[in-house]
Amino acid sequence: DQQVKQNSPSLSVQEGRISILNCDYTNSMFDYFLWYKKYPAEGPTFLISISSIKDKNEDGRFTVFLNKSAKHLSLHIVPSQPGDSAVYFCAASSTSGTYKYIFGTGTRLKVLA
Amino acid sequence: DARVTQTPRHKVTEMGQEVTMRCQPILGHNTVFWYRQTMMQGLELLAYFRNRAPLDDSGMPKDRFSAEMPDATLATLKIQPSEPRDSAVYFCASGFPGGEAFFGQGTRLTVV
Numbered sequence: 001d002q003q004v005k006q007n008s009p010s011l012s013v014q015e016g017r018i019s020i021l022n023c024d025y026t027n028s029m030f031d032y033f034l035w036y037k038k039y040p041a042e043g044p045t046f047l048i049s050i051s052s053i054k055d056k057n058e059d060g061r062f063t064v065f066l067n068k069s070a071k072h073l074s075l076h077i078v079p080s081q082p083g084d085s086a087v088y089f090c091a092a093s094s095t096s097g098t099y100k101y102i103f104g105t106g107t108r109l110k111v112l113a
Numbered sequence: 114d115a116r117v118t119q120t121p122r123h124k125v126t127e128m129g130q131e132v133t134m135r136c137q138p139i140l141g142h143n144t145v146f147w148y149r150q151t152m153m154q155g156l157e158l159l160a161y162f163r164n165r166a167p168l169d170d171s172g173m174p175k176d177r178f179s180a181e182m183p184d185a186t187l188a189t190l191k192i193q194p195s196e197p198r199d200s201a202v203y204f205c206a207s208g209f210p211g212g213e214a215f216f217g218q219g220t221r222l223t224v225v
Contacts (some may be wrong), residue, residue: 006155034213043117043204043216044156089156098161098168099210101146105155 003027004092006104014112019077021107023090026071030092034101035064035075038087047088048075080111115139117217119205125223131193134220136205137186145188146206146214147180156204162188163210195224 005024013019023033031052036044050057050064050073057064063076077084087108091101118137126132138145147159160170160180170180177196182188192199202221206214 032211036216041218043206043218045216046213049213091156095211098163099144100158100161100169101214102158103148103156105153 002105003030004090004102004104006088006090006107008107009105010108010110012110012112013080015082016079019075019080019084019109019111021075021077021088021090021109023073023075023104024071025073025092027092027094027102028071029094029097030102032093032095032099033064033066033073034091034093035062036089036091036103037084038089038106044089077109080109082111082113085109085111115215117205117207117215119203119217119220121220122218123221123223125225126195128196128224129194130224131191132195132199132222132224134190134203134205134222136188136190136207136217138188138205138207139215140186142207142209142215144208144210144214145182146204146208147188147190148204148206148216150202150204150219159190159203192222195222197224200224 034049035047038044066073087106089106091103145162148156159172165182179191202219204219206216208214
């Protein structure tokens, strides 16, 4: 039972354009969400997070949007750069529970120069 | 430069052998996670500790996997006996509740 789903295994985007990565979740108890970036042969690194009390959070070129009614979040990268090419994971947790992080299956982003 | 340290980075072993993976969490972090990365499941949570106490190990095959925190500076994940289907990259992460988890570089396990 995959509680956090990333339905697009891969995405290719031209340099300078917007990259949009999507994530869906099924557990209505999730109220804290994170995005991680992973390069080959390295561990995932934290990118940005959002609490369910917000619907948007920005950090430089990265913006995460949360639609609680649809149980959907997305990560926007503008403008996309070749160095953004990596696997992106979304994760979710419940702050009223044990705070364990449930991850999706990842989306491989390729930014074409 | 605080980081999560995992050893070994690579391990090749024969089916049936015991495998032990080690993790040194970032000093002061009270939460430790073990994840396994596979193509089909993405990052799969295996075990989760808070203040060295196991909170959740429901993701682990109980008959062959075990996770412990002998002290605050060491977490271990053991597989006995190992099987080819255990081949994957195993990540340890540490953090505080409500904050991001910091990941180690992983242990790539190959069981032949």
